[in-house]
Amino acid sequence: MLKIPLNSAILSKHKSIADSVNVKYKSKYDRENFRHTECMFLTQNEGRLIYTTCQGTRALKNWEEVDFILPYPLAINLSSVPYGLSESYSCLEIPDCTMESIKTFYDSSRPKYIKDSDLHTKVVAINNRRANVEFIDPKRFDLNFDVYFKMVKENPLTDISKFAWFMRNSEDKIDYYDIAKIYRLVFGQHNVFYKMGEQQILRSINQLHAKASTHGIIEHSTHDGVEMETYHFPFTIFEDANQKLMWQGFAQRVK
Numbered sequence: 001m002l003k004i005p006l007n008s009a010i011l012s013k014h015k016s017i018a019d020s021v022n023v024k025y026k027s028k029y030d031r032e033n034f035r036h037t038e039c040m041f042l043t044q045n046e047g048r049l050i051y052t053t054c055q056g057t058r059a060l061k062n063w064e065e066v067d068f069i070l071p072y073p074l075a076i077n078l079s080s081v082p083y084g085l086s087e088s089y090s091c092l093e094i095p096d097c098t099m100e101s102i103k104t105f106y107d108s109s110r111p112k113y114i115k116d117s118d119l120h121t122k123v124v125a126i127n128n129r130r131a132n133v134e135f136i137d138p139k140r141f142d143l144n145f146d147v148y149f150k151m152v153k154e155n156p157l158t159d160i161s162k163f164a165w166f167m168r169n170s171e172d173k174i175d176y177y178d179i180a181k182i183y184r185l186v187f188g189q190h191n192v193f194y195k196m197g198e199q200q201i202l203r204s205i206n207q208l209h210a211k212a213s214t215h216g217i218i219e220h221s222t223h224d225g226v227e228m229e230t231y232h233f234p235f236t237i238f239e240d241a242n243q244k245l246m247w248q249g250f251a252q253r254v255k
Contacts, residue, residue, distance in 0.1 A: 008085035041138030152216035
């Protein structure tokens with residue numbers, strides 16, 4: 001049995017930012033295709049343990065210095081992580097059978113006929129409660145985070161009012177679901193948006209943008225077989241000593 005201490009405050013942040021794919025998506029294909037969005041990826045760079053979650057419109061990276069070696073990168077399914085992590089550190093326990101499956105997953109000589117879906121042992125424990133890992137290689141998402149972060153930094157956005165940062169529901173009220181999650185991570189507290197009027201919610205959004213370290217754009221082009229379409233995706237970055245948070249607004253077609 002391998003035991004790994006995880007920072008409970010960081011783990012709770014990552015759980016708060018992710019959505020359950022079983023709730024969000026109806027089709028089995030979408031649930032499998034977007035499984036990574038409900039995972040926290042653990043990687044290691046020398047003595048630094050890195051926590052990364054890439055939900056889609058929200059992406060979070062934290063890190064801390066540790067004195068142990070993570071044997072393999074891990075993708076922890078956040079839907080299985082318990083709420084209420086009261087201690088400073090949570091104990092992740094990986095049974096030997098799960099370690100063998102993880103070892104097989106990363107084995108460079110793994111035969112091609114052994115697919116990810118063939119590896120069924122996913123059970124771990126966090127504070128003596130069952131949780132799960134996924135057979136997803138975290139390195140790709142850790143790298144993607146850094147690539148996108150760099151792109152946003154290199155393409156600053158000077159006028160955020162040109163982009164939409166929220167949608168409205170069928171009752172024409174602001175959909176504050178994403179905003180509430182970002183607000184909690186940036187300010188370290190809940191904001192009772194459901195009790196607020198529109199002007200109060202708009203002030204909270206302005207507070208978020210004022211707190212940002214960077215606003216930037218990522219350009220993406222697609223070809224539909226007839227013509228090229230180019231879109232600008234706006235991002236807001238919040239950054240401090242051991243955390244990077246990206247919040248994506250809504251894309252705007254430019255040509």
